[in-house]
Structure formats: structure tokens, C-alpha cells
Amino acid sequence: MTAPPFAVSDPLAHGVGNGYTTGTFASAGRPPISPTTPSHTSVKRTLSGSGDSLDEGDESKKIRPGVKRACNECRQQKLRCDVVQVPVYKPCHRCKRLKLDCKIDTTFKRVGKRSRNMEMEKEIHELRRQLATQQSSSTAPSPSVKAPPSEAASPIISSIPSQLDHYITTEQAGNSLLDLRSGIDGASQMRSPNRQTRQPRRLGGITLTPDQVDDLFERFFMLFHPFMPLLDPSTTPDAYFDMSQLLPWIIISVAARHYPPDPNLLPSLSAPISVLLWATLADVPQNYVVVKALCILCTWPLPISSTSSDPTFMLSGLMMQIAMQIGLHRPSHAQDFARFKEDLREEELRDRVRTWVACNMISQRVATGYGQPPSTVYDWALVPSASSGTSYQLPEEVEIRLSIERFCNKVTRSFYTNKMDPMGLVSDEQRGIMSDFLAHDFEEIECKLRPNTSAITFLYLRAAGLHFRLSAFFDSPESQDYRSHISSLWQSTTSFLECVFDLDTARGLLLHASNYILQMIIAAGFTLLKLLNSFFADSVKLVYGRDLFLKTIKAIRTISVATNDLPSRLAEVLAQLWKSGGSGLRAGRGQGKSLENSLQLKVRCRMSMSLVYDSVWRWREEFQAKERGNLETAVENPTNPDSNVESSASSTVDTALPSEGLLGDGFGTVSNNFFGEASNEVFDPLSWMLDGYTDFPYEM
Numbered sequence: 001m002t003a004p005p006f007a008v009s010d011p012l013a014h015g016v017g018n019g020y021t022t023g024t025f026a027s028a029g030r031p032p033i034s035p036t037t038p039s040h041t042s043v044k045r046t047l048s049g050s051g052d053s054l055d056e057g058d059e060s061k062k063i064r065p066g067v068k069r070a071c072n073e074c075r076q077q078k079l080r081c082d083v084v085q086v087p088v089y090k091p092c093h094r095c096k097r098l099k100l101d102c103k104i105d106t107t108f109k110r111v112g113k114r115s116r117n118m119e120m121e122k123e124i125h126e127l128r129r130q131l132a133t134q135q136s137s138s139t140a141p142s143p144s145v146k147a148p149p150s151e152a153a154s155p156i157i158s159s160i161p162s163q164l165d166h167y168i169t170t171e172q173a174g175n176s177l178l179d180l181r182s183g184i185d186g187a188s189q190m191r192s193p194n195r196q197t198r199q200p201r202r203l204g205g206i207t208l209t210p211d212q213v214d215d216l217f218e219r220f221f222m223l224f225h226p227f228m229p230l231l232d233p234s235t236t237p238d239a240y241f242d243m244s245q246l247l248p249w250i251i252i253s254v255a256a257r258h259y260p261p262d263p264n265l266l267p268s269l270s271a272p273i274s275v276l277l278w279a280t281l282a283d284v285p286q287n288y289v290v291v292k293a294l295c296i297l298c299t300w301p302l303p304i305s306s307t308s309s310d311p312t313f314m315l316s317g318l319m320m321q322i323a324m325q326i327g328l329h330r331p332s333h334a335q336d337f338a339r340f341k342e343d344l345r346e347e348e349l350r351d352r353v354r355t356w357v358a359c360n361m362i363s364q365r366v367a368t369g370y371g372q373p374p375s376t377v378y379d380w381a382l383v384p385s386a387s388s389g390t391s392y393q394l395p396e397e398v399e400i401r402l403s404i405e406r407f408c409n410k411v412t413r414s415f416y417t418n419k420m421d422p423m424g425l426v427s428d429e430q431r432g433i434m435s436d437f438l439a440h441d442f443e444e445i446e447c448k449l450r451p452n453t454s455a456i457t458f459l460y461l462r463a464a465g466l467h468f469r470l471s472a473f474f475d476s477p478e479s480q481d482y483r484s485h486i487s488s489l490w491q492s493t494t495s496f497l498e499c500v501f502d503l504d505t506a507r508g509l510l511l512h513a514s515n516y517i518l519q520m521i522i523a524a525g526f527t528l529l530k531l532l533n534s535f536f537a538d539s540v541k542l543v544y545g546r547d548l549f550l551k552t553i554k555a556i557r558t559i560s561v562a563t564n565d566l567p568s569r570l571a572e573v574l575a576q577l578w579k580s581g582g583s584g585l586r587a588g589r590g591q592g593k594s595l596e597n598s599l600q601l602k603v604r605c606r607m608s609m610s611l612v613y614d615s616v617w618r619w620r621e622e623f624q625a626k627e628r629g630n631l632e633t634a635v636e637n638p639t640n641p642d643s644n645v646e647s648s649a650s651s652t653v654d655t656a657l658p659s660e661g662l663l664g665d666g667f668g669t670v671s672n673n674f675f676g677e678a679s680n681e682v683f684d685p686l687s688w689m690l691d692g693y694t695d696f697p698y699e700m
Contacts, residue, residue: 204272220255294319369519371606470608575639
């Protein structure tokens with residue numbers, strides 16, 4: 001066999017010189033023509049002349065097909081490979097480092113990433129379609145089957161299914177052994193409507209039977225869901241576990257608040273759920289099921305005892321960022337934020353719109369409750385018009401709640417975002433003008449409410465009114481509308497608290513209130529404490545205000561979900577400040593004095609929540625700094641704020657402590673080191689409030 005004229009094998013590989021030096025073909029491509037370079041004719045003649053010697057030589061000297069010089073893994077990634085094939089096969093360094101199977105297959109062919117991902121996308125869509133079909137068929141009522149008399153006579157035999165759909169797998173057998181070891185009844189392995197075995201759910205060291213999971217989900221949708229109607233109650237717990245591990249466990253943790261069958265379930269779940277949360281957030285990219293989980297968690301956070309370990313405000317920011325990263329703020333253009341085209345059905349588009357609405361409402365409530373700037377995005381998607389389509393139309397109840405949160409956002413931006421002031425506060429003149437406009441907007445929202453509007457929506461409206469009127473503490477006593485604004489604050493505070501107590505009396509939902517409602521109740525309690533121990537006390541009914549305050553402390557302690565958590569600590573602070581201030585019996589003490597500093601705040605950078613932080617700081621100055629009481633002991637033996645009854649923690653509170661320095665300069669002067677060298681920690685927005693005490697035994 002004669003080789004073609006230019007099918008010259010590599011002389012470096014085969015050692016065929018034919019009179020030419022190895023440098024002639026060392027470079028890639030055809031050698032340049034030069035007077036010293038042999039012509040094509042001479043090359044042909046030389047090769048043809050040496051053909052006999054090639055035929056007589058070793059077969060390895062003949063022309064062979066190209067040798068694959070890279071392993072399969074490096075060829076797939078189009079990377080340089082240093083694999084050694086002869087004399088001994090040595091894997092390349094990349095495969096060694098990544099612990100891959102380094103081999104060379106002559107039949108290997110690269111697979112494009114795009115085609116592989118498209119196949120995976122098609123498979124996912126097909127699985128979703130099959131799951132939806134299966135769920136729709138499982139909801140249909142199945143005909144009842146009567147057991148034969150022989151089986152009904154024996155309770156043991158009746159517990160055995162008459163027909164087995166499939167044999168038990170090795171994994172199911174192992175889980176059954178674990179269930180027997182942990183003392184779980186064998187009946188916990190239930191069968192779903194489609195005849196599939198339901199296994200217990202485990203997280204960390206916690207195991208819940210299917211009956212317990214069903215009971216907790218039913219409890220969540222009955223008691224907690226009305227405060228934030230985001231999820232679909234018709235979806236089964238197993239379907240939620242198929243979507244994500246984080247979302248169903250957060251639902252269970254919320255339902256475990258004040259759970260009568262197992263009061264210790266929530267404290268036990270806090271640590272493993274915290275680990276699951278941060279492990280899930282570390283996985284990038286995310287999906288909007290994780291966004292829903294963050295919505296629920298920011299509405300009902302895990303119990304904490306210190307504000308420095310509270311990640312709620314940070315999680316709300318992550319919630320908004322993840323939502324925008326996956327394109328929830330542009331629901332109809334989801335493909336612009338994905339690598340592949342997404343064809344959303346009408347139901348999926350509607351769900352994305354409502355999830356984006358929930359993100360903004362929850363972000364606004366978190367910002368309001370923590371006294372921080374909101375990260376909301378009230379864009380076109382949240383202002384549906386007639387041309388937007390039915391997918392953008394919100395339920396009437398949700399639309400009213402959204403308008404309430406937009407009002408709260410308007411209050412925050414009107415009063416606390418002055419770029420010309422170091423604390424962001426507007427002038428008294430601007431505050432007076434904006435108050436008139438905002439009062440008109442508030443009345444318009446009130447007019448939208450109908451008799452059939454839920455009591456929870458009314459409660460959110462009253463909370464927004466309190467957020468609006470708390471700006472009165474920033475007014476100067478010399479301003480023209482100072483007294484009228486203080487009077488409006490009193491009315492908003494009492495209206496909100498009356499709405500809270502009515503809701504608890506009528507429906508018993510106070511135990512299940514969201515963290516935002518709890519924060520507004522605390523703000524209302526400190527407002528009553530401030531007003532009833534000031535010049536304004538002579539303008540109101542003291543007995544009525546005193547009863548409201550006592551109910552407020554009781555409500556905060558009722559909402560508390562764990563011993564020594566933040567609500568119980570704040571309730572104890574309120575009780576101690578109330579008793580040290582005379583339990584409302586020293587009202588009007590500042591009468592006749594100058595009103596200049598009676599209701600003024602030292603902490604003024606936490607927006608409407610500045611009053612809460614200011615009051616807690618004053619408590620720290622008088623109780624913790626001067627060692628007049630121990631908060632841990634007091635929480636275990638709560639202080640009775642009623643002055644007519646002896647306190648159960650009288651040893652921890654000095655009731656003879658003068659009220660000067662606690663409730664404002666109208667009663668005295670706060671110590672000179674309020675913003676001195678010893679109080680630099682006040683500038684840390686999280687680490688100063690109620691810190692330094694025993695925390696829960698888990699890390700957030």
C-alpha cells in the first residue's frame with residue numbers, strides 16, 4: 001500500500017527520516033518553500049524509492065490512525081490533559097485531584113451542555129405534569145370497601161392490607177426498624193389516597209409520624225394562615241415535602257407554637273431548622289419555594305432571647321433579593337431571568353404574582369417593626385390595571401392589606417428619610433404638612449373596608465395608624481400642633497389595643513399573632529407607659545389607661561412561646577418600669593413644669609420604634625447598670641405590674657426607686673453619660689438591646 005504524496009507521517013512519532021532532519025517537520029503545518037527545501041516531486045520520489053524498505057520493516061513503522069491523547073473527562077471539558085499512556089498508563093493530574101475515573105475510550109463522544117440541560121428541562125416539565133395529574137386524581141373520593149366478616153372479627157387481621165401494591169423496599173425496611181427502635185407505632189406508616197406508603201418525617205433528632213404532620217399542617221392553615229394567606233391549603237403535606245425540605249419544616253415550626261400535644265416541640269425544632277435554613281440558603285441558585293419559606297419564617301421567627309441573634313431583618317432582605325434574582329418582580333417575563341425558556345401556566349403566573357405581593361408586605365412589616373428602612377419595590381406588578389390580565393388581579397382582602405403596607409411605606413419615607421438631616425428626620429413644619437396628607441390617605445383606606453372585611457385586616461390597619469402617629473414623639477413642644485398630635489397618638493394607641501383584645505376575645509387568635517403584631521403591641525405598651533406618666537395623663541381617664549396597660553403586659557406574656565424569650569423579657573421590662581414610675585398613680589407629676597423635655601426621646605434613629613429602644617435604654621441605665629435587679633430571675637418570677645397586688649418578684653425590683661431618669665426628663669434628668677463613653681454600644685443597631693443574658697442553646 002502506497003501512501004498519498006502528502007500523507008506524511010510525523011517523523012518525530014515514527015522515526016522516518018529519509019534524509020531529512022527532524023527539524024524540517026517540527027513545526028505544525030506545511031513547511032515553507034525555500035531553495036533548500038525539497039520540492040514536492042523530490043518528496044514523492046524519495047518516499048516511493050523507500051517504499052520497499054517500509055514494506056519489509058516492522059508493521060509499527062507504517063502509517064497509523066491518530067492517537068487520542070486526552071482522557072474522556074478532559075475531552076468533555078475541552079481541557080489540556082497530561083495523561084501518560086505508554087509504557088505504563090498514568091492518570092492525569094486533573095482526574096487525580098477531582099478523584100475522577102481517568103480513562104481513554106476510542107468510542108467516546110462529547111455531549112453538549114445545552115442539549116443535556118434541555119433534556120433535563122423536558123424531563124422536569126414531564127414530571128411536574130405527571131405529579132399534577134396524580135394529585136388531581138388523588139383528591140377524587142374513592143369508593144369505600146367493606147372488609148369480609150372474617151377480617152372484621154379480628155382487630156389484628158383487619159390491620160393487615162388485603163392486597164399489597166408493591167413489596168417493601170430495603171429503605172422502607174430500615175425506616176421501619178428505626179421506628180420500632182424509637183417507639184413509634186407501626187400504624188404511623190399510613191397509605192396515601194394513591195396507595196403509597198407514607199413514612200415518618202425526620203429532622204435532626206426529631207421524628208414526626210404522618211398523623212402528627214397532618215395535625216400540624218391543619219393547625220397552621222386554621223390558626224396562622226389567616227395572618228399571611230400565602231400558601232395553598234389544598235396542597236398535601238407530602239406535596240410540600242416534594243417541593244422543598246425547608247418550607248414544610250418551617251410550617252411545622254410555626255404550627256408548633258403553643259402546641260398542646262407537645263409544648264417542647266418548637267424549642268426542639270429550633271436548632272435543626274436553623275441548620276437546615278442556612279444550608280439551604282448556601283445552595284445557589286434558589287427557587288421561589290425558598291422565597292415562600294422565608295416569607296413564613298419572617299412572619300413567625302424562631303424564638304430568641306437577644307436582638308443581636310435575631311436574623312429576621314437580614315432574612316427579609318435575602319427574601320427580596322432572591323425574589324428579584326429569579327424574576328418574581330417581572331412575573332410574566334420569567335424567561336428573562338432563567339437560562340431556558342419557561343412557559344408558565346395561568347395558575348403558576350398567578351402564584352408568582354401573589355408571592356411577590358407577599359414579599360413586599362412582609363418586608364414592609366419587618367422594616368416597620370424593627371425601625372429600619374424598607375427594601376420594598378412597589379412597581380407595576382403591584383398596581384394591576386384593567387389591561388394587566390386576570391393573573392395580576394388580587395383578592396380583595398389581599399389588595400386592602402397591600403394598600404395598608406404601601407401607606408406604612410409612605411409614612412416611613414415622609415417622616416424618616418430626610419437626606420439633609422443626620423438622623424433622617426424632617427422639620428416640624430414639614431411633619432405637620434405631611435401629617436395632614438397622610439391622615440387623608442388613612443381615611444381613604446378606612447373607607448375601603450367593608451363589614452365583611454376580616455378582623456385581622458382591621459388589626460393591620462390599626463397597626464398602620466399607630467405607626468403613623470408615633471411620629472408625635474419627634475415633634476417639638478413649641479410646635480403649633482404638638483398637643484393635637486399627642487392626642488391623636490393616644491387615640492391610635494387605644495384603638496389598636498382595643499382591636500387586639502377584641503380579636504382575642506372573639507376568635508382567640510392572639511396566641512397565633514405574627515411577630516409584627518407583637519412588635520406593635522410592645523410599642524403600644526411603651527406609649528401608654530410614656531403618656532400615663534407625663535403631663536398628658538391629666539387629659540385622659542387614668543383608670544381606663546391603666547387597665548389597658550395591664551392587659552397589654554398580659555397579652556405580650558401570652559404571645560411568648562418559650563421561657564426567657566424576647567417577648568417575656570420585654571414584658572418584664574414594661575412591668576418594672578411601670579412599678580418604678582408609680583404604677584400610673586403619679587400621673588400629672590410634671591404639671592406646671594416646662595413641657596420642653598417631657599416626652600422627648602434620646603434614641604431618635606429607629607423611626608417609629610425609637611420609643612421602644614429609648615425606653616429599654618433608660619431601663620438599662622437604672623436597673624442593669626446600677627444592679628438593681630436581675631432580669632433572668634424576674635422572668636422566671638414575673639413582676640406583677642398591678643400596684644395593689646404584691647409582686648411575685650418583689651425582690652428583684654426596687655419599687656421605691658424614684659422615677660427620675662426612667663420615663664423622661666419631665667420627671668428628672670437622665671444620667672449625663674447617656675451618650676457618653678460608656679454607652680457607645682447604642683450605635684450598634686442590634687447588639688445593645690437586652691443583651692448580656694442567657695441565650696437559647698443554639699446558634700442562628
